[in-house]
Amino acid sequence: MKKESIEIETPEKIIFTYNISSTGTRIFAYTIDVIIQIVVVVLLILLVSSTGLFSFSLSSDGFSRELNGLLIAFAFLLYFFIQWGYFIVFEVIMEGQSPGKKIMKIRVIRTNGEPLDLPTIILRNLLRAVDAFPFYHLVGGLVSIVDSRSRRIGDIVSDTIVVKEMIFNLKEPNSFTVFLTSGKEGAFSFFNKKLNEEDLYILRRFLNEKGHLSKEKQDEIALKLAQSIKKRLQIQEEIENPLVFIERVYRGHIDENKE
Amino acid sequence: MKTKSELFVEQRKPQWKSLRNILLIIRKGSYKALADDQISEFPRLYRQICTDLAEAKMLKLSPDVINYLNNLVGQAHRYLYGLPMIPGSQVKHFFTYDLPGILTNCGKYVCASAILFLLPTIVSYVVIYREPGYARFVMPEIVLEQMEASYQSEINSSAGPGTGAYKASFYIQHNTTIAFFSFAAGVLLGIGTIFFLVYNGIAIGTIAGYINALGYGANFWNFVCAHSVMELTGLIIAGAAGLLLGFSIIKANKYYRREWLKLQKVRILTLLCPSVFLLAIAAIIEGNISPTNLPFGIKVIVAIASACALLYYFVIMPRSHKENNF
Numbered sequence: 001m002k003k004e005s006i007e008i009e010t011p012e013k014i015i016f017t018y019n020i021s022s023t024g025t026r027i028f029a030y031t032i033d034v035i036i037q038i039v040v041v042v043l044l045i046l047l048v049s050s051t052g053l054f055s056f057s058l059s060s061d062g063f064s065r066e067l068n069g070l071l072i073a074f075a076f077l078l079y080f081f082i083q084w085g086y087f088i089v090f091e092v093i094m095e096g097q098s099p100g101k102k103i104m105k106i107r108v109i110r111t112n113g114e115p116l117d118l119p120t121i122i123l124r125n126l127l128r129a130v131d132a133f134p135f136y137h138l139v140g141g142l143v144s145i146v147d148s149r150s151r152r153i154g155d156i157v158s159d160t161i162v163v164k165e166m167i168f169n170l171k172e173p174n175s176f177t178v179f180l181t182s183g184k185e186g187a188f189s190f191f192n193k194k195l196n197e198e199d200l201y202i203l204r205r206f207l208n209e210k211g212h213l214s215k216e217k218q219d220e221i222a223l224k225l226a227q228s229i230k231k232r233l234q235i236q237e238e239i240e241n242p243l244v245f246i247e248r249v250y251r252g253h254i255d256e257n258k259e
Numbered sequence: 260m261k262t263k264s265e266l267f268v269e270q271r272k273p274q275w276k277s278l279r280n281i282l283l284i285i286r287k288g289s290y291k292a293l294a295d296d297q298i299s300e301f302p303r304l305y306r307q308i309c310t311d312l313a314e315a316k317m318l319k320l321s322p323d324v325i326n327y328l329n330n331l332v333g334q335a336h337r338y339l340y341g342l343p344m345i346p347g348s349q350v351k352h353f354f355t356y357d358l359p360g361i362l363t364n365c366g367k368y369v370c371a372s373a374i375l376f377l378l379p380t381i382v383s384y385v386v387i388y389r390e391p392g393y394a395r396f397v398m399p400e401i402v403l404e405q406m407e408a409s410y411q412s413e414i415n416s417s418a419g420p421g422t423g424a425y426k427a428s429f430y431i432q433h434n435t436t437i438a439f440f441s442f443a444a445g446v447l448l449g450i451g452t453i454f455f456l457v458y459n460g461i462a463i464g465t466i467a468g469y470i471n472a473l474g475y476g477a478n479f480w481n482f483v484c485a486h487s488v489m490e491l492t493g494l495i496i497a498g499a500a501g502l503l504l505g506f507s508i509i510k511a512n513k514y515y516r517r518e519w520l521k522l523q524k525v526r527i528l529t530l531l532c533p534s535v536f537l538l539a540i541a542a543i544i545e546g547n548i549s550p551t552n553l554p555f556g557i558k559v560i561v562a563i564a565s566a567c568a569l570l571y572y573f574v575i576m577p578r579s580h581k582e583n584n585f
Contacts, residue, residue, distance in 0.1 A: 008336070014309035016332040069425045076428035083432070084439065095341055111517075115340045119524045126531075129443035130451070153446055157508070158524065159517050166333040207322045251321060 003148050006161055008113035018163035021106040023144045026162055030137060032100030037082050048075045087125040092118065105165040112159065120158045127154035195232065195253060203229075203250045210243075222246055268324060271311055275331060278304040282334050305335040353529075360577040361529045362496070365503055368530070372498035375453055376491075379460035380467075387468030394469040397461060406466050410475040410482070413552070427546030434490065434538045438497035442504070442531055449505020456498045485558040486544040488565045493537035500531035533573070540565070 005017045048071055090098040096108035096116050108124070110116055131140025131152045140152030149161055195203070206225060210218050219242065226242035229249055239245045281301050284292050293301070312328040362369055387394050394403055441459070444451025470479045504527050511519035548561055 008333075010309060010332070010336050011340075012306055012309045014313050014332065016312060016329045016336070018333060069422050073424035073428040076425060076432050080428070080432035080435065083436070095337070109337075112521075113336070113340075118345065119528050122528055123524055126439055127443050127446055129440050130446050157446055157504075157520060159521060166330045166337075204322075211326075247321065 001148060002150070006111065006149065006163065008109070010113060018109065018161075018166070020149055021104075021162045021164050023141060023150050025104050025106055025164075026144065026150070027137075027141065029098070029100035029104040029106060032103055033086070033098050034100075034136075036099055037086055040082055041079060044075050044078060048072055084126070087128070088121055091116070091121045091125070101162075106162050107165050108160050108162055110159060111161050116160070120160060124154040124158040124160050127157055130154075195229070195249070199229075199232070200250065200253055203246055207247060207250060218243065267315065267318070267320060271307075274304055274307055275311075275328075278308055278331060278335060282331075282338065285338050301335075302339065305332075305339055308332055308335065356577075356580060357529055358532060359572050360580070361526070361533070362573040363577055365499060365526070365530050368499040368502045368506070369496065372452075372456060372495045372502055375456040376460045376495050376498060379457045380464035383461045383464030384468040384471075387465050388472050391469055391472035394465055397465045398469075403466075403469060406470060407473060407475070410470050410478045413478055413481075423547040423550075425546075426550070427543045430542035430545050431539050434493070434542060435535060438494060438534050438538055441494070442497045442501040442534075445501025445504035446508065447505070448509055449502050452498055452501030452505060455501070456495075459494065481555055481558065482549050484555070485548045485561040486541045488562050488569070489537045489541035489544065492569060493534045493541055496537065497531060497534035500527055500534065503527050503530055537569075 003020060005019050007015050007017050009015050087098055091108060094102065097106075101107060108116060108121075110120060128137070128140070131137050131143070131154055133139045137152070140154070143156075144150045144152045147156070151161055155161060203225070206221065210221075213221070222242035222245075226239050226245050229246065230239060233249070277300070281293065281297050281304070284297070290298070308328060308331055312325070312332050315325050315328055383397065387397070437455075437459070441452050441455035444455055467479065467483075470476065503523070507520055507523040507527065508516070514522070544561060544565075548558065
């Protein structure tokens with residue numbers, strides 16, 4: 001069974017949740033990173049080969065050959081650095097992200113909520129050697145499909161997990177989005193009937209997960225739900241906004257249960 | 260009359276907003292852009308909002324509110340407990356104490372790795388030296404022909420200036436990649452590393468035996484001698500790190516496995532670290548000293564000097580540190 005979120009306990013003993021990134025998203029992020037790496041390496045080869053031709057055709061004196069040798073040396077070192085250091089460096093300076101991960105809005109965190117540190121980053125990225133076997137992270141991809149938290153081998157060993165980035169520009173909750181009333185305040189305390197636990201569960205799931213749906217889909221489901229609630233509760237009034245109505249009904253029940 | 264949710268949001272919204280402003284500033288630029296009072300406010304606000312989140316969850320407030328607070332706490336937690344800076348003193352401590360001491364600390368694994376690597380090397384060397392015909396059962400013929408061709412003639416250093424640097428950097432890339440592979444393969448309960456060690460040992464032993472049996476021994480040792488100590492030690496240490504990784508996964512002592520791996524992480528990587536440095540040094544020697552027609556004696560001196568340096572740094576120095584501590 002795939003888990004969708006992971007709970008992080010802060011040092012303040014408060015628990016908050018991250019949504020776990022899917023394997024597909026990670027493959028996309030990896031593809032972007034690979035493209036960046038390939039582009040850099042190709043540019044490197046072009047640079048070296050063009051200047052190499054230049055220096056040999058002009059003259060084969062000691063100095064230009066020395067320069068050419070140093071250039072090739074630099075190219076090899078840079079290639080080595082890109083091969084093994086790309087992810088390590090980016091995950092250090094971008095705190096758990098690489099360019100690909102940033103574009104796909106995902107981030108590496110440690111499962112226990114501690115800050116990401118250098119040994120963890122190095123270990124999880126050196127183990128790409130195993131995850132990448134035999135090509136294009138096939139082993140890592142298969143492992144992360146099987147794993148309940150979509151981790152590859154490097155993640156499992158270094159105890160990290162790739163999560164969806166927290167949405168920063170979240171709409172601020174307005175007092176009115178919580179309990180916007182189209183009719184009279186507290187009208188729901190006069191219900192003839194009440195929803196049972198099962199109905200409330202359905203409503204809760206819908207309210208929790210409606211963010212993943214498109215606007216039209218949300219409205220469509222909300223309308224259906226609102227109609228059946230209306231029937232169940234024997235409400236006569238017209239429903240103006242099904243979404244708000246559902247939220248009101250749900251809140252009404254929960255607040256009442258609390259008191 | 261207002262509901263609980265409404266009251267909750269109304270009362271605490273100003274604090275949420277000021278935390279969000281602080282996060283916005285950090286996100287845009289850096290911590291330096293924060294005003295003095297904001298810096299002192301940040302942890303306090305964060306803690307306040309942590310309790311708000313807990314309270315909102317307990318009161319089962321609207322998912323909107325919980326989601327918003329969850330995001331706020333997540334962002335703030337990431338910034339407040341971000342990647343720690345590594346102070347320079349720690350780097351110095353690492354190179355004077357942790358790194359030199361690691362080989363004796365992980366002596367068992369280094370010995371195991373050395374045996375797993377050197378035994379197949381010696382055995383295959385002896386066997387192939389006596390019966391060069393067996394070489395083609397171990398290595399592809401193309402490789403053997405290439406090796407034969409490259410050691411047939413004496414080393415000529417007419418390759419010219421500038422070649423030393425790029426050869427060295429090629430060897431760095433090539434050998435370190437092999438070392439990293441044999442380390443990472445250790446994640447398969449150490450079996451992968453054992454395979455790499457034995458395989459590399461057989462390959463090196465076979466080629467050495469084959470070339471010597473054909474009578475090009477002088478050229479071979481002339482080329483290999485200078486960088487061999489550093490390079491073989493580097494490969495053995497990478498293997499030791501792979502074995503340590505595998506064994507840490509197999510046996511977690513009294514801990515949960517993930518806790519044990521967390522504790523072992525630094526030790527494993529510290530053990531891997533010298534192999535990178537040694538292979539880099541070996542590559543520089545292999546690019547600049549080995550392929551030149553310097554007298555054989557000088558190359559032997561280079562080999563002995565590097566062995567002494569290793570002995571001093573990894574065995575004698577940590578021991579003297581230990582004595583000073585007592």
